[in-house]
Amino acid sequence: MEAEALQKEALAAAEAAQTLAQLDEARVQYLGRSSELKLALREVRDRETGMALNAVREALEAAFAARQSELERAELSARLTTERVDVTLPAELLGDVRVRPRGSLHPTTLIRRDVEDAFIGLGYEIREDREIETVEYNFDKLAFPAWHPARSSRDTFYVDADTVLRTETSPSQIHILEEKPPPVYMVSIGRVYRRDAITPTRFPIFHQFEGLAIDRGITMADLKGTLLHVMRALFGEEREVRFRTHYFPFTEPSMEPDVSCGVCGGSGCPTCKWSGWIEIGGSGMVDPQVLANVGLDPGEWGGFAFGLGLERAAQLRYDIPTIRPFWENDLRFVRQFR
Ligand SMILES: [Zn+2]
Structure with missing residues (x-):
């Protein structure tokens, strides 16, 4: 597929994703290890094609990252309105919240x-x-x-x-x-x-x-x-x-x-x-x-x-x-x- 057409199709897929899971699926399809783009990048033999394909990759990565933060914000605000947490409960009793072990600096x-x-x-x-x-x-x-x-x-x-x-x-x-x-x-x-x-x-x-x-x-x-x-x-x-x-x-x-x-x-x-x-x-x-x-x-x-x-x-x-x-x-x- 032409790089331009591929870019258009991938951008549309990112925009169409309604959940983070759908977005991940689209990401694998267009940017994953065996995606058309990655395979094409591996085959590159001249500088011009390489630069063009890399520009497509960068544009897609940016678009997917932007869509991801949109979806994350949407999912968070949905959760905040549907879930209520009793803040007086001790942390260990709160569902999936765990007391995390304290780390240390290298x-x-x-x-x-x-x-x-x-x-x-x-x-x-x-x-x-x-x-x-x-x-x-x-x-x-x-x-x-x-x-x-x-x-x-x-x-x-x-x-x-x-x-x-x-x-x-x-x-x-x-x-x-x-x-x-x-x-x-x-x-x-x-x-x-x-x-x-x-x-x-x-x-x-x-x-x-x-x-x-x-x-x-x-x-x-x-x-x-x-x-x-x-x-x-x-x-x-x-x-x-x-x-x-x-x-x-x-x-x-x-x-x-x-x-x-x-x-x-x-x-x-x-x-x-x-x-x-x-x-x-x-x-x-x-x-x-x-x-x-x-x-x-x-x-x-x-x-x-x-x-x-x-x-x-x-x-x-x-x-x-x-x-x-x-x-x-x-x-x-x-x-x-x-
Ligand atoms: Zn000494």
């Missing part, structure tokens, strides 16, 4: 909220960007050299030759600098993907938070002060931060920040491998080339960036020895963090 969510609070308190804006990213934004514009191992398909999930599952939240740096002029103070939080085998310390998906400050006259002291503030907000007022030099493509100089060990207070213990310090991520002053890539004059503007893992931070805060339980959906694990 430790990643808990630490994420604390990170957001700490940075909002410093005047940063919080943003979430896309998880499927172009090679251009994930590597090129961040000054990853051509030889960098992260570009290899052994380290990174490629969707196609130009598209990857983002390997860090750093593309947000470019997005925000292209969207608006500095000064910029932002933290990007979200999932990132690496082609790692699952081990006690590594998992192919994890969360990062990434900060960027661009302004006039920013120095390394600002970076250190910011990280110290956030580490103390997350791990306690007595924590200290130190820097070790390192290499990252988009910062120069680059530094790995360490936070003092909370178990031994810095005197040395198995948790910190007897060093008194625990590695927490990467940081550095933004490479002038990255600024030039987004059209800023490196002579006028400077800044710092840092990236840390949320699970890693939660592990430190809650003393969780491995990363695996974060992704196992085991309620016994999650319930410990009420």
Whole structure:
């Protein structure tokens, strides 16, 4: 059937549905896995047809969603007029109403909220960007050299030759600098993907938070002060931060920040491998080339960036020895963090 005729017929069916059950039936027929549209989408060989069919799919999904909320409202108001509830009865006695068990937040969510609070308190804006990213934004514009191992398909999930599952939240740096002029103070939080085998310390998906400050006259002291503030907000007022030099493509100089060990207070213990310090991520002053890539004059503007893992931070805060339980959906694990 022509796409246009199909769309017309499906829209009419959505409009004709008088109950949610009828609407569901129509939805399966026109948008379901074996619907004509889905089968056609699977067969698409050229971009134009693909775009046309996707436009039809989007229009139908929107129409079905709109009709669904109409029907839901209608069914609710019908129920409110026909059913009377004695509000003085205890909840257990009310037909299908049950006392629901109380849930708890995932430790990643808990630490994420604390990170957001700490940075909002410093005047940063919080943003979430896309998880499927172009090679251009994930590597090129961040000054990853051509030889960098992260570009290899052994380290990174490629969707196609130009598209990857983002390997860090750093593309947000470019997005925000292209969207608006500095000064910029932002933290990007979200999932990132690496082609790692699952081990006690590594998992192919994890969360990062990434900060960027661009302004006039920013120095390394600002970076250190910011990280110290956030580490103390997350791990306690007595924590200290130190820097070790390192290499990252988009910062120069680059530094790995360490936070003092909370178990031994810095005197040395198995948790910190007897060093008194625990590695927490990467940081550095933004490479002038990255600024030039987004059209800023490196002579006028400077800044710092840092990236840390949320699970890693939660592990430190809650003393969780491995990363695996974060992704196992085991309620016994999650319930410990009420
Ligand atoms: Zn220690």
